[in-house]
Amino acid sequence: LIKLKTKNYNILIADNLINNFDELIKKSYHKDKIFIITDQNVFNLYEKKITKSLPSFKLYFHVLKPGETSKSFLNYQETINSLINKGIKKDHLIIGFGGGVVGDLAGFIAGTLYRGINFIQIPTSLLAVVDSSIGSKTGIDLELGKNLVGVYKDPKVVLIDPLFLNTLSTKEYNNGLAEVIKMALIRDKTLFNNIKDKNKLTIDDIVRTINIKRKIVRKDPFEKNLRMLLNFGHTFGHAIELESNFNVKHGVAISYGMLISIEEGIKRGITKHDIYDEVKDLLIKHNLVKEPLLSKDKYLKYLKHDKKNLSSGLNFVFIKEIGKSLIKSGVIFND
Numbered sequence: 558l559i560k561l562k563t564k565n566y567n568i569l570i571a572d573n574l575i576n577n578f579d580e581l582i583k584k585s586y587h588k589d590k591i592f593i594i595t596d597q598n599v600f601n602l603y604e605k606k607i608t609k610s611l612p613s614f615k616l617y618f619h620v621l622k623p624g625e626t627s628k629s630f631l632n633y634q635e636t637i638n639s640l641i642n643k644g645i646k647k648d649h650l651i652i653g654f655g656g657g658v659v660g661d662l663a664g665f666i667a668g669t670l671y672r673g674i675n676f677i678q679i680p681t682s683l684l685a686v687v688d689s690s691i692g693s694k695t696g697i698d699l700e701l702g703k704n705l706v707g708v709y710k711d712p713k714v715v716l717i718d719p720l721f722l723n724t725l726s727t728k729e730y731n732n733g734l735a736e737v738i739k740m741a742l743i744r745d746k747t748l749f750n751n752i753k754d755k756n757k758l759t760i761d762d763i764v765r766t767i768n769i770k771r772k773i774v775r776k777d778p779f780e781k782n783l784r785m786l787l788n789f790g791h792t793f794g795h796a797i798e799l800e801s802n803f804n805v806k807h808g809v810a811i812s813y814g815m816l817i818s819i820e821e822g823i824k825r826g827i828t829k830h831d832i833y834d835e836v837k838d839l840l841i842k843h844n845l846v847k848e849p850l851l852s853k854d855k856y857l858k859y860l861k862h863d864k865k866n867l868s869s870g871l872n873f874v875f876i877k878e879i880g881k882s883l884i885k886s887g888v889i890f891n892d
């Protein structure tokens with residue numbers, strides 16, 4: 558069992574951790590009802606297993622439609638109503654069991670229902686394991702934009718059983734892998750080298766990735782400075798997602814975004830020029846980008862705070878070389 562500590566809670570990681578869920582949850586929660594929020598795909602695959610793994614508790618499932626649309630305000634309200642109708646009380650426990658969509662919505666509900674109730678994350682997608690379940694950010698989308706409403710909500714514990722990832726489609730796996738590659742690029746050359754020749758991550762790779770985010774979040778929990786490093790590739794990534802009306806997957810969008818950032822860094826003499834092909838080849842290998850690559854010009858008008866960009870520039874994350882990154886302010890992009 559690998560135990561990573563954050564200020565307020567632990568992240569526990571082991572293959573077959575599911576066999577210990579019951580005792581682990583009993584350590585910090587002493588009621589007998591648990592409210593599990595999940596989505597239909599995860600429910601179909603794991604309802605029996607998760608139920609069998611928690612014999613000490615009476616479980617109430619709330620099953621969401623899979624996909625980003627479930628992170629809506631309407632769904633927030635509907636889910637809360639359904640939990641209240643099922644009898645949820647202030648001292649009960651909500652588990653977010655699924656990918657990032659489930660975790661973000663369940664966490665936001667746990668952070669706001671009755672002004673906050675017990676919460677545990679059991680992430681099942683690679684993206685949720687290495688990224689969204691770490692760092693306590695939760696939230697929902699509005700029509701005006703994604704993740705506009707949310708709270709920081711610490712879980713009591715994050716329980717990670719990498720064997721859940723075995724049922725993930727290659728497309729979803731690679732979507733999460735894009736964030737792993739991002740974290741390696743900003744902070745960990747060894748991780749980058751470790752994952753170069755593999756299709757599947759080892760537990761060690763997963764732990765290294767979580768550790769990168771965990772350490773950054775520990776130093777800057779509320780995204781005032783250092784946490785911005787995690788936005789590497791995301792400035793243009795978001796622009797690409799917006800331009801495509803969110804038809805391009807997040808992992809794909811940030812992969813093109815990372816290559817644009819490297820290109821821009823090279824142009825400005827910040828980034829070593831010989832890493833471009835190495836990163837590109839890895840992203841091509843995992844079907845995250847393909848040639849011809851996207852050029853930044855089409856996306857300039859979709860950059861956040863576009864007007865500000867023209868005058869005072871953006872905060873932008875560059876990498877110097879693999880594993881070393883920096884934030885620059887006042888960065889301006891021209892056609």
Ligand SMILES: NC(=O)c1ccc[n+]([C@@H]2O[C@H](COP(=O)([O-])OP(=O)(O)OC[C@H]3O[C@@H](n4cnc5c(N)ncnc54)[C@H](O)[C@@H]3O)[C@@H](O)[C@H]2O)c1
Pocket residue numbers: 596597598599602623624625628655656657658659661681682683684685688689690691692693694695696703704721722723724725726729732
């Ligand atoms: N809170 C944060 O800090 C943070 C960070 C990054 C991303 N996010 C959010 O995370 C969300 C994306 O997360 P995601 O990529 O996990 O999306 P998701 O939750 O939609 O999951 C992706 C797909 O994989 C399926 N799935 C999940 N686990 C599975 C399993 N074990 N086997 C088979 N299928 C499985 C889901 O049903 C879904 O169809 C976005 O809403 C994003 O805003 C949040």
